[in-house]
Amino acid sequence: MTRFLNGLLRLRRGPWEMLASILIALGVVMLMQPLFLWAYTWSFLVTLTGTVMFIVVSHFPE
């Protein structure tokens, strides 16, 4: 966990990609869950953030 946080602070690719993937996955779950309309409404923004983040952070050094 400390390694993960360290990687985030030092702008390493691995942990940031992980974070972006989690955001995308969260967005997809929010999009398709049957429980909360508000989650569905905000899902697109979450997925979009995750996707843009993924594109940016995949250029960070390993």
Place this chain on the structure above:
Amino acid sequence: MTQTPIERAAAATPPAIVTRVKGISDRTLAWIFVAPTIFLLLAINIFPLIWTIRLSLTNYRANRTNAEVEWVGLRNYERILTDGDIWHSMQATAHFLIWTIVLQVLIGFTLAYLINKKFKGNDLWTTIIVLPMMLSPAVVGNFWTFLYQPQIGLFNYVVSFFSGVDPSSFSMIGSVNLAPWAIVIVDTWMWTPFVMLICLAGLRSIPDYIYEAAAIDRASPWRQFWTITVPMVLPFLMLAVLFRGIENFKMFDMVTLLTGGGPGSTTELTSITLKREAFEKWRTGYSSAYAIILFVTVFGLASIYVKALNKVKER
């Protein structure tokens, strides 16, 4: 301008001879080779995509080209993301997605595990199992409507043969409760071999010595399965799940032909709703916004997929 003798000679030589002597430089050749592909993709994928984004901010309708186009900002997105019907079609997609993945992973992994026992003739049977995967989804959906016919269909007959239920008493594609399962069954029939093939590659990538070492340590077969087989196959399984997830999220052809989204809207997956909005109701601007939402989701999942792909490649 000062020139070296070589440069002067090069400038004086006709270009055709230069290329014949030196050949085109690698850098130029690389660009010549890559450019047509990139150009084609820009023209047929990226340009339309940008156009879609533009359309998504308007109230344009493709069947009324003379009507004045109004700039509506993000209102289309707002309407879609608060629309209960579209939310409902997302849930129908989720049902389809989750069950196809669960069934395909369970059956596909089991089959791969069994085939990996290397019994006689396993190649032949693998080839037979793989066949449905390569067929046209639209044509498959179409002929399954025949197999699902209440009275005469093979599927209903087989079910009634084993369960004793009257074959004309239920209709897989006509009933609200059964239709979501009808599409799950056909997709599972079609795509289980895909998961199976990938799992098989995963199983075959495990070197024998790991099992030998485990046997020397007297690890039980059960323990070997959970501590060696499953973790080693997991990246491959991840790949299969992501790929099927993306494909089924945008599923259109097979389901359109099988149920057409019906009965009611029980099997109306996202792409079918999109087609209806765009090409039947002709709400081009609105459906463009919807298309962008689907596209961003797929693109996000695709980034994760490529990451998983590279992970497997390293093995």
Place this chain on the structure above:
Amino acid sequence: MSDFSVIAATPRQKWIAGSLVVLYAVITILPLVWIVATGFKSPADAIAYPPKVVFEPTLEGYVNLFTTRSRATPETLETLGPPDSWYDRIVRQYGMVISGPSRYGERFLNSVIIGFGSTFLSVFLGTLAAYAFSRFKVPLKDDLLFFILSTRMMPPIAVAIPIFLMFRTLGLSDTHLGMILLYTAVNISLSVWLLKGFIDEIPREYEEAALIDGYTRFQAFRKVVLPQAATGIASTAIFCLIFAWNEYAFAVLLTSGTAQTAPPFIPTIIGVGKDWPAVAAGTTLFLIPVMVFTIMLRKHLLRGITFGAVRK
């Protein structure tokens, strides 16, 4: 493998595994066998209950698939004289006469033209690009490769809206050229990724030797790399062909007449008469080429479906 191996399955395990797999294979192939069989049934046999396993084979389905027929009164039938061919005879049994060929042949031909055209283009362009990605330093290589792959992932319906408008403006809707270009664009990602994998496997030393022998880079590519990559190119081509052959979403939205391929046409065969044998016949003819290709490809199947990532 020695008898004492701890990893090899025992004969008993093999027998159990084998019979389970065979059972699954039989279940999975049953729907296909059923469709092929239905193509040879008479319309009455096709909708019989209980479903008929043993039946008298007839070519009615195939005759109905390729012809359009009209009902004739008994008097006109008499004036026509005896049927002059086997297919005439089949049709006359129902008091019908053949009035012309159906659209199936045309649609099938369209599938062939568009399939081969787009396959040729995407493999040609794909080979060039794959070679460049495999051997040269291309700026932003990883990004370009990801971009190429991501175009394959786009939902077809999502890009169909602007492509529909674009084709309408350029006059490409319902033309062979339009469909060939479109399918090329979809297939090229697969073609580049697969071929890059195949070319990566060819040792660079061959080309380097050729370059020292005085070949130019392009000659080395043409005379050394291409022959080495022949198998890879062939299997990539088959994958592209299968995709273009099977595609439905673009075909149904962008074609309606002259350039319509078989997949959007086959569901319309059924018509009002519920002519299941004809549908089954059309389906069978359409699926057989793909099945043959799949069997030919079985060694490379995994590569094809994972964009060359898993090589076995």
